[in-house]
Structure formats: structure tokens, C-alpha cells
Amino acid sequence: MAKNSKIEWTTHTFNPWWGCLKVSPACKHCYAESWAKRTGHDIWGVNAERRFFGDKHWSEPLKWNADAAGAEIRPRVFCASMADVFEDRRDLDTARDRLWSLIEGTPNLDWLLLTKRPEMVSALAPWKEKWPENVWLGTTVENQTWADERLPKLAEIPAAVRFISAEPLLGPLDLGNWISTIDWVITGGESGPKARPSSPSWFRDLMNQCMAADVSFHFKQWGDWAPGQGISLAKVRSALAEDGTTMLRLGKKVAGRTLDGTIWDGLPRARTA
Numbered sequence: 001m002a003k004n005s006k007i008e009w010t011t012h013t014f015n016p017w018w019g020c021l022k023v024s025p026a027c028k029h030c031y032a033e034s035w036a037k038r039t040g041h042d043i044w045g046v047n048a049e050r051r052f053f054g055d056k057h058w059s060e061p062l063k064w065n066a067d068a069a070g071a072e073i074r075p076r077v078f079c080a081s082m083a084d085v086f087e088d089r090r091d092l093d094t095a096r097d098r099l100w101s102l103i104e105g106t107p108n109l110d111w112l113l114l115t116k117r118p119e120m121v122s123a124l125a126p127w128k129e130k131w132p133e134n135v136w137l138g139t140t141v142e143n144q145t146w147a148d149e150r151l152p153k154l155a156e157i158p159a160a161v162r163f164i165s166a167e168p169l170l171g172p173l174d175l176g177n178w179i180s181t182i183d184w185v186i187t188g189g190e191s192g193p194k195a196r197p198s199s200p201s202w203f204r205d206l207m208n209q210c211m212a213a214d215v216s217f218h219f220k221q222w223g224d225w226a227p228g229q230g231i232s233l234a235k236v237r238s239a240l241a242e243d244g245t246t247m248l249r250l251g252k253k254v255a256g257r258t259l260d261g262t263i264w265d266g267l268p269r270a271r272t273a
């Protein structure tokens with residue numbers, strides 16, 4: 001949990017627990033798992049226990065909610081950066097129920113629930129036809145296979161805002177007609193020691209699909225690899241992206257988040273004010 005998160009598209013992060021199980025290629029270099037290991041917690045996989053938190057941790061969003069009363073811009077809470085809220089395990093049910101109550105009790109915060117398990121949402125969320133106004137539901141689509149698998153599941157849920165996180169983007173995406181069911185697209189490349197370079201054309205193509213369908217587009221980051229035009233190749237590692245672009249391993253900070261000269265900071269229109 002962190003106030004004032006460093007993630008560009010959210011204000012705070014909140015984790016109802018830590019720990020998870022890998023489910024798809026986007027999980028391969030899971031940052032949360034590495035971070036948990038580095039801080040001494042062996043909490044990934046089927047057999048590992050998860051890490052739970054006490055009342056002090058759970059009271060933080062209540063403070064954010066109080067601070068946000070009457071605010072012009074509603075704070076966004078990303079939930080969860082160290083877990084998947086819809087992981088199907090009975091030992092998570094108590095914390096999950098506490099999370100639903102917390103969300104309902106903090107109407108000044110918009111809660112961004114991002115999952116790689118949209119097929120579990122109907123069974124595990126308490127809301128059926130009417131979802132709270134302050135819940136945005138998102139799913140990760142890292143390539144076409146997972147877009148085809150997860151987008152129909154996301155579209156079934158009547159959340160106030162539906163979004164996708166195409167990060168790390170591992171292949172070209174054609175969102176087809178599903179784009180009409182989405183309010184917001186976040187995308188970006190991978191960072192970390194084993195980061196896989198994304199092709200710039202994949203991002204460009206996704207941006208064009210969003211523009212054509214009037215869907216908000218947010219380019220979060222290049223990740224560790226960025227297109228190399230104009231930079232001396234001698235100093236850094238290079239690799240060819242799948243679309244033939246020479247990519248340079250510049251590191252996340254230097255690589256930045258400009259796509260074709262523009263910072264794409266789109267937010268879903270329904271909730272920008």
C-alpha cells in the first residue's frame with residue numbers, strides 16, 4: 001500500500017494482501033513477485049501462503065477518503081499491485097470481503113481493480129447487475145490470445161468504467177468490436193533485468209484504434225527498451241523489435257513515455273471531473 005503512488009495513472013495503491021500465482025505470459029517477470037522475494041516473503045505459487053495485513057493498513061484508504069471529500073479531482077486507488085484481487089482461493093475470502101466493504105465505505109475514491117482473471121469476477125464480486133459507481137474494472141491483455149480470452153469476460157461486467165492494461169505489450173493487438181465495450185486503454189513496455197522489447201508499431205496501432213473509436217489512451221512507459229533513432233549505438237545494448245525497429249536498452253527513466261512526440265495521458269471521460 002502506498003499513498004501518492006509512483007504509477008502514472010493512479011493516486012494511491014492499496015493491497016488487500018500480497019502474493020499470487022502466475023497465469024499468463026505477462027506474469028513471466030512479475031515485478032510484485034521479485035519485490036516480495038527481495039523483502040523476504042515467499043508468497044507466490046499454489047502452495048505458498050499469502051501475506052495479510054492488520055487494521056492500520058486497512059484504515060489508510062479511510063483517511064484518503066476523508067481527505068478527498070469535496071475535492072475537485074477524485075483520487076484513484078490502484079488495487080492491487082502485489083496480488084490479483086480475483087485469485088480463487090478460500091483463504092483470501094475474508095480479506096476480499098473486507099475489501100468490498102471498504103470500497104463501498106469510501107465513495108470519494110475511485111477503485112481501479114485490475115485482474116488477469118476476469119472469468120472469476122462474477123463469482124467473487126458481491127455486485128451483480130448494479131456495480132458501485134466508484135469501481136473501475138480492468139483486465140490485462142498482453143497479446144491477441146489473451147485479448148480474445150479476457151475481453152468477452154470483461155464486457156459481461158457492468159462496471160462504471162471498463163479498462164484494459166496492455167502492459168507489458170508482447171504482441172500486436174486488434175481489439176476489433178470489443179473496443180466499443182472499453183472506456184480506457186493503458187499500455188506500455190516491460191522494465192526490469194529481463195525486459196522483453198515491445199514493437200513501437202504495436203503501441204502506435206493501439207493508439208490509432210483508440211482514436212478511431214474515441215476511447216481514452218494512456219501510454220505509461222516504453223519500459224527499459226525504446227526506439228533508438230538519434231542515439232549512439234555504441235554505448236548501449238540494442239535489439240531488433242519484431243516490427244524491425246532497432247530498440248536500445250536505455251533503462252526505464254531515460255526511455256521515458258513519449259510516443260511519436262506526444263505524452264498520452266488519457267483518462268476515461270466519464271470520470272475525469
Ligand code: SF4
Nearest residue numbers: 020021022027030083
Ligand atoms: S497476476 Fe499480476 S501479481 Fe499475479 S503473478 Fe501475474 S503479474 Fe504477478
